[in-house]
Amino acid sequence: MAVVVYIESENGTPKKAGLEVASYGRALADAHGVSLVAVGFNLTDHERLNVFGVDKLYNIDTQGGVHFDVERYSEALAQVATKVSASLMVVSSSADGRYIGPIVAIKTDAAYMSNVVGLPSQYGPLQVKRTCFTNKAFNETQSTKERVVLSLSSNSYGLHEKPGTAEVLSGDYPVSSNSLKVESVEKATDKVSIADADIVVSGGRGLKGPENWHLIEDLADVLGAATACSKPVSDMGWRSHSEHVGQTGKPVASNLYIAIGVSGAIQHLAGINASKVKVVINSDPEAPFFKAADYGIVGDAFEVVPVLTEKLKARMQ
Numbered sequence: 001m002a003v004v005v006y007i008e009s010e011n012g013t014p015k016k017a018g019l020e021v022a023s024y025g026r027a028l029a030d031a032h033g034v035s036l037v038a039v040g041f042n043l044t045d046h047e048r049l050n051v052f053g054v055d056k057l058y059n060i061d062t063q064g065g066v067h068f069d070v071e072r073y074s075e076a077l078a079q080v081a082t083k084v085s086a087s088l089m090v091v092s093s094s095a096d097g098r099y100i101g102p103i104v105a106i107k108t109d110a111a112y113m114s115n116v117v118g119l120p121s122q123y124g125p126l127q128v129k130r131t132c133f134t135n136k137a138f139n140e141t142q143s144t145k146e147r148v149v150l151s152l153s154s155n156s157y158g159l160h161e162k163p164g165t166a167e168v169l170s171g172d173y174p175v176s177s178n179s180l181k182v183e184s185v186e187k188a189t190d191k192v193s194i195a196d197a198d199i200v201v202s203g204g205r206g207l208k209g210p211e212n213w214h215l216i217e218d219l220a221d222v223l224g225a226a227t228a229c230s231k232p233v234s235d236m237g238w239r240s241h242s243e244h245v246g247q248t249g250k251p252v253a254s255n256l257y258i259a260i261g262v263s264g265a266i267q268h269l270a271g272i273n274a275s276k277v278k279v280v281i282n283s284d285p286e287a288p289f290f291k292a293a294d295y296g297i298v299g300d301a302f303e304v305v306p307v308l309t310e311k312l313k314a315r316m317q
């Protein structure tokens with residue numbers, strides 16, 4: 001018996017989502033008194049997983065194919081899960097995680113539960129809390145199957161360290177035929193991605209125009225943050241669509257989300273609900289975002305943000 005987790009990575013390094021899934025898997029494994037088995041692909045920096053209590057790591061070399069490959073990865077995960085008699089498998093709620101999770105569930109005859117936020121409220125049968133209606137409500141879902149694949153919402157469990165040493169194994173898990181092959185990936189920016197960022201600084205129409213975006217970028221640089229924007233901002237071409245967050249954009253699950261000149265429409269909030277601390281800077285005290293904020297500054301962004309950036313810069317030196 002074991003719990004199996006899929007470790008997402010980029011350039012051989014586990015992503016934050018992968019480490020969170022490992023932390024969560026460790027807690028599930030402890031609750032069942034079983035071992036935690038991780039499956040990663042082409043990991044070069046796998047020592048990081050030792051910090052999160054992984055007992056065994058199947059580090060699978062895809063022989064040159066370094067990009068996410070749903071057929072190969074799902075087959076390897078399913079084969080490892082079968083080999084170690086896994087009853088629980090965990091993936092993240094990233095685009096790749098949500099792609100691979102249901103396929104692994106079908107291959108292993110498991111139930112699939114998406115958007116899980118927190119540890120199970122009961123184990124036999126398994127019952128978990130999940131978000132629904134674009135994070136505006138929760139439901140408790142019970143599995144009628146013994147084997148379950150869970151996809152964990154980003155930032156819902158966090159990183160919990162449990163140092164140890166993972167036994168590293170390799171393995172060959174060929175697929176009978178690969179119908180898709182990713183030839184190349186072109187990133188929109190070299191900066192930290194919104195999905196992986198601990199801190200996100202986001203701008204809305206209140207910034208008046210793209211020529212003022214240095215306010216957002218300077219603050220983001222000081223904090224080592226990713227930059228984001230509201231939908232109209234990307235629709236008007238002020239910023240790239242890759243920065244658009246919300247219901248129709250990217251979800252953000254950062255530890256700190258700073259929204260500047262963003263009104264806080266429900267479609268925007270739907271994408272950032274999973275962020276932990278929300279700071280709002282807006283000149284209108286009635287802006288709806290203040291209701292969702294942990295901290296708010298009522299003021300003109302053009303006055304407040306340069307001062308904030310300078311103060312933070314001085315503090316961090």
Ligand SMILES: Cc1cc2nc3c(=O)[nH]c(=O)nc-3n(C[C@H](O)[C@H](O)[C@H](O)COP(=O)(O)OP(=O)(O)OC[C@H]3O[C@@H](n4cnc5c(N)ncnc54)[C@H](O)[C@@H]3O)c2cc1C
Pocket residue numbers: 203204205206207229230231232233244245246247248249260261262263264265266267268271281282283284287299300301302
């Ligand atoms: C089906 C659908 C899907 C949608 N999906 C999304 C989505 O995914 N993401 C998204 O963001 N939106 C989405 N929208 C649009 C959403 O409804 C809002 O229109 C949008 O979020 C508003 O963007 P904004 O806050 O930048 O602009 P505005 O609503 O124009 O707000 C600008 C804010 O800036 C403040 N401001 C003005 N000047 C200053 C200043 N000098 N200093 C400080 N503050 C200032 C104003 O008080 C105001 O609150 C969607 C809409 C629909 C219908």
